[in-house]
Amino acid sequence: MNVEPEVIRRMNDYKEPRFPAIEPYGERAVTVRWSRVMDEGLLSAIRALLFELEQHPLPGMIEAVGAYASVTIYFDPLRLYSFGRAHSRPNSPVNIMIGLIRERLERKRPQEDWSKGPIHRIPVCYGGRWGPDLEDVAEIHGMHPDDVIHMHSEPIYDVNMLGFAPGFPYLGGLPAGLETPRLQTPRTSVAAGSVGIADKQTGIYPLEIPGGWRIIGRTYTTLFSIQSEPPALLQPGDRIQFMPISETEFDRKRRDR
């Protein structure tokens, strides 16, 4: 079993971040915030809390949504109000929720490193008809398109959060040499599966929507489907690696699906 040393390493390396701030967000949500700036060391605490709340939801809770450095918990004030009356916590629903979250965070401290989610390998056909902006991106950086492909497919990217569109992953870890401004005029329609770059970010369009990202390739992997359960392929903490494939392979795989 080569799993054990990994677990031990994780536990030894793991440093618990300081206790987060718990703030009301209107009457119907509370945000647990570790930081106001990006901090990759927080992914573990965020994922641990999301997992804990998924397994053991709080009373009146609707859902918990993770972001770069925070978790926002949405709830129904009426249910919290009833809960407060039943448990002699005569208080405002928001304050009851803040108390419940604080108790939970104090009681269940993560004992291991949660930062490493599964790696999804995403096959991408770069350039040509599937990546119309690859040549431009290469030109902007004075590189050969093959170098752009190599640089883009080398790192393992972290899924920091989902947003912008259903199933859209905000990926951290784009090499600085590939940072490219958005298109001057956004396209009225970008196909689902398009892989793009915008400023310091790279991402994948899960649906056909308008957008101004520079499209360098296309994947046939489905990132979002209303028929799937869960509907989004990725979640915060998951990791992605892009695998370059040829146009022939892309066409064949797409036909097969």
Add this chain to the structure above:
Amino acid sequence: MAEMEVLRPGLFSVFQDRGRVGVQKYGVPAGGAMDELSMEAANALVGNNRGTAVLEMTISGPTLQFSEAGLIAVCGGDFEMTVNGKSVPLWRPIFIAAGTILRIGHVHRGCRLYLAVAGGFQLPETLGSASTYVKAGFGGWQGRPLQQGDRIALSDPKDCIQELIRRRSEGLPRETVRFEQWGAGRELIPRIGKHLMIRAVKGMEYEQFSPEEQDRFWSRVYTVRPQSDRMGVRLRSADSVETRSSDMVSESVMAGTVQVPADGQPIILMKDCQTSGGYPRIAQIIAADLPVIGQLSPGVRISLRPIPLEDAEDLYILQQVELEQFRQGVQLRMKMERMV
């Protein structure tokens, strides 16, 4: 089977309910009726359960024909409305004969109008809701606004409502309509007008604005811009909100959040807003006033007033209690009508 045919689609007519629950973590907007109170009033008036999908109509409404006798209610902004050519009031139960034509005209004041039919529309649920999310093309009726020629099947009302419809529309000649003399009271009708006061609590990044800007923010008059839609109500003021460039990272956001982009012109996020945002959030519209935001039309002026969070919570709970009392009142009334 009873159905509703679209003779003229109107500007933007989409089905909405209370929206999607528990899907923001997948990056899916919550959606739902922009003015939930008007939606629930309409549902109550036809004996539907809370959160039954209704037709949300914006600025200029559709013309619709119903194949069978039924019970409908129309609530929301101040729109022109005729049933079989006759002017009929909003906020009332309306008994219609088979073949009835409902024509919704242009809005006078407000922005949105809600049509509920007894029994509800037969719509598939997408991610647990019948709300239309046009940008991604799912939910509601084929993921899009209504078009001419669409025919939407209607579900059968509950037995007790069916009995009431049968009694009321019995002998009702084809071209007529019968509406009740009672309806929703003032407490459920959203405030609409040319200049409105909207209540808010401090936003997540309120402290990042200078004390002078905080004072100015609450004293300005903002005008609703025409670019407003289901994603957000865009505001304009004579002087822009002084925002400091901050390196804040994106956090989860929701309807009612007032964010200030770099241009200093605030946006009130609404039901189809993205699930995350990176602009400083100066204020949060109180939940009880969110239906008022859903009725804001371009050119309307608003002022924002800060209230304590505890007051906002009380106002929301009170509003929900009033809605529930109204629902029970309607049920009692309909029960009595069946007995006489």
